[in-house]
Amino acid sequence: xxxxxxxxxxxxxxxxxxxxxxxxxxxxxxxxxxxxxxxxxxxxxxxxxxxxxxxxxxxxxxxxxxxxxxxxxxxxxxxxxxxxxxxxxxxxxxxxxxxxxxxxxx
Numbered sequence: 699x700x701x702x703x704x705x706x707x708x709x710x711x712x713x714x715x716x717x718x719x720x721x722x723x724x725x726x727x728x729x730x731x732x733x734x735x736x737x738x739x740x741x742x743x744x745x746x747x748x749x750x751x752x753x754x755x756x757x758x759x760x761x762x763x764x765x766x767x768x769x770x771x772x773x774x775x776x777x778x779x780x781x782x783x784x785x786x787x788x789x790x791x792x793x794x795x796x797x798x799x800x801x802x803x804x
Contacts, residue, residue, distance in 0.1 A: 767776045 768774060770777045772778065
């Protein structure tokens with residue numbers, strides 16, 4: 699089988715026609731399917747995205763408040779209050795133990 703210049707030219711023309719057809723199909727698919735689909739998705743998902751951002755902001759704010767309460771800050775946090783109560787309990791425990799030791803039942 700011998701390939702002639704005409705056959706080679708026809709092959710190039712057919713390959714070019716297929717490339718143009720595939721390009722046209724891609725452009726039409728993008729304009730007719732992809733762009734409208736993306737617009738619709740953005741419109742439909744926008745409320746969910748906004749709600750998610752709001753929840754994330756509220757969660758971050760709540761976590762910041764909790765962190766402030768469980769971190770020592772010089773007296774007003776829960777951590778500081780628990781540390782003070784623990785120290786007072788240690789003093790009371792020591793005093794009670796000393797009292798029991800020094801005043802046994804008669």
